């Protein structure tokens with residue numbers, strides 16, 4: 001049984017973030033993998049899980065979710081072997097500090113050496129980043145600028161939009177993946193959902209063609225009509 | 238059209254004249270419904286035009302994420318004849334000044350965009366402000382719901398507003414916005430959508446929802462001093478009244494309860510008001526029946542998760558369901574909200590996916606285990622005769638109004 005835990009959807013779930021759990025569960029089940037999706041809400045204990053999902057949220061709820069994760073032993077759960085996939089505010093929480101409500105710096109979970117300050121402007125719009133040669137498409141809506149420690153690998157190179165700083169997006173460690181693409185980014189990028197599932201289950205997955213593949217190609221095309229230097233197949237650079 | 242020019246400053250009179258010229262020209266050229274362009278010109282000439290035009294009139298403002306247009310239509314219908322307002326739904330100041338130029342009566346109902354409430358309250362000194370609900374809508378415009386609730390709250394304080402607030406007591410964010418105002422009339426209604434109010438606007442702790450009441454540990458809780466309560470009937474002014482609306486859905490009963498409460502507050506007779514509201518069958522094409530080839534199509538407008546979820550209970554059992562989704566500026570350019578809509582209640586039906594973002598919709602339905610077809614060319618749907626319920630978001634709705642014809 002593959003257990004996927006959605007952390008505090010009542011605080012971090014502003015943009016249809018629940019979609020990521022839905023996508024992972026459906027794609028796993030389609031390959032015969034038994035999945036249980038469990039929402040952890042305010043006041044609940046964080047159980048052991050194969051994969052934890054973190055969504056986006058507004059300032060106050062973001063700070064509360066961060067406190068709950070620290071108090072609830074989230075870092076221990078990850079060190080016990082849990083994988084993490086985080087978007088937007090979830091990314092900021094995983095770092096060492098982040099700025100909200102004016103410019104006050106707030107202590108993060110500290111799972112990754114990354115820190116977020118408030119940028120001069122907010123970035124709202126279509127978002128695309130190259131992840132080891134593959135295009136990831138999505139949407140971003142945030143005002144943060146995230147810097148990474150020397151030993152932290154970014155998740156992708158920004159093609160359209162801002163991500164961490166206009167150059168790179170998110171970060172990744174062997175078991176943690178984080179991106180500024182908000183909301184149900186796995187719905188638009190079936191390959192990324194499968195890559196996560198493979199990493200978590202330790203097994204290769206058979207192809208599972210669906211309308212989501214057509215959506216992915218369409219969104220890549222939408223990006224490349226705006227940026228002619230992008231490979232139209234959404235494949236290798 | 239006879240603009241109201243009495244007792245206006247010379248600058249305001251010039252602004253009104255220019256506004257009327259621009260709007261008449263733009264209608265004549267067929268450029269849209271001709272309300273916003275002239276309004277912008279008028280406001281450029283006289284920035285205080287809205288307050289000049291609103292002076293000496295009784296103004297009701299209606300705001301909220303969902304139901305603004307319908308509730309405003311109910312207020313106009315229920316208030317009697319010659320009630321002015323922005324009937325085309327242009328709900329920012331440019332649309333408001335255009336509406337006030339074309340109506341002369343002393344009674345005005347203005348549908349008001351959530352983000353503009355403070356400015357319009359200040360300019361129009363409304364007698365009543367109706368707060369319907371507050372939930373996520375087009376978040377890529379960065380109007381996060383808590384910030385919006387705070388802005389409403391700030392503009393309704395006793396220092397800035399002395400009129401009456403008619404407020405939905407079941408929505409914690411609305412209660413947060415209204416609670417500091419001087420004259421609040423709480424209306425209890427059934428609340429289906431809670432996803433945006435699960436954490437307390439005062440202290441961010443979890444709000445506990447019971448069957449008929451909600452509260453937070455910090456003491457913030459549902460008001461109990463109600464002036465009206467909607468259940469099977471509307472209890473108001475010492476009596477109970479069945480609503481029996483021609484418009485479908487529980488959400489329209491909620492809209493009617495808030496509209497009726499506002500009109501009772503303005504001294505109208507509740508029986509008379511409800512009798513008039515019952516005669517409303519369609520609002521700006523919404524809920525109305527249209528023709529598409531051999532089909533009878535009922536058009537429903539869905540702009541966001543709460544609004545879309547509320548529509549599902551008014552879909553006829555024997556009709557096909559088509560859903561059309563666009564993601565233009567007016568719709569919000571990010572269709573992520575589709576994952577907050579409980580499409581799963583449509584399992585067992587086969588949905589036709591339409592609109593520019595039909596693949597986003599079909600993917601959402603795939604992951605929700607709802608059967609669907611992606612329709613690249615809507616013409617193929619013309620021939621069959623099964624009636625259709627079409628749920629569309631803003632610009633997709635507009636496209637389908639153009640593609641269909643009146644019955």
Ligand SMILES: [Zn+2]
Nearest residue numbers: 437440453455
């Ligand atoms: Zn509280």
